[in-house]
Amino acid sequence: MYVYFQKTPSLKLERVRKLGTEVFKAVKGIRPSFLCQLFHKAPRSQSEELYVHAPRTTQCGLSSFKYMGDKVWNSLPAHFRTAADLRAFKQLIKNWDGPKCGCT
Numbered sequence: 001m002y003v004y005f006q007k008t009p010s011l012k013l014e015r016v017r018k019l020g021t022e023v024f025k026a027v028k029g030i031r032p033s034f035l036c037q038l039f040h041k042a043p044r045s046q047s048e049e050l051y052v053h054a055p056r057t058t059q060c061g062l063s064s065f066k067y068m069g070d071k072v073w074n075s076l077p078a079h080f081r082t083a084a085d086l087r088a089f090k091q092l093i094k095n096w097d098g099p100k101c102g103c104t
Contacts, residue, residue, distance in 0.1 A: 024089050052070040077096075
């Protein structure tokens with residue numbers, strides 16, 4: 001008897017996808033104003049990239065919602081960031097394999 005496993009994403013990828021979805025909601029104004037105010041478009045950016053603020057501490061700052069949200073949002077392909085609505089964005093991010101490694 002053979003068991004076929006559906007390719008399931010890692011927990012890390014699932015968390016990155018969820019974070020990307022929450023940032024999309026905040027950037028598009030679907031979230032409460034206090035969350036929307038965390039993210040700012042990068043100055044002189046023609047794309048939808050966000051400005052990544054330097055964290056004040058490495059212990060907590062690098063793990064903060066704001067810092068990680070900016071990093072994940074900027075790692076998304078451009079057509080994800082310009083999705084028309086939440087449903088279209090969720091469909092796109094569902095098949096996304098995560099940020100590409102910059103080590104090669």
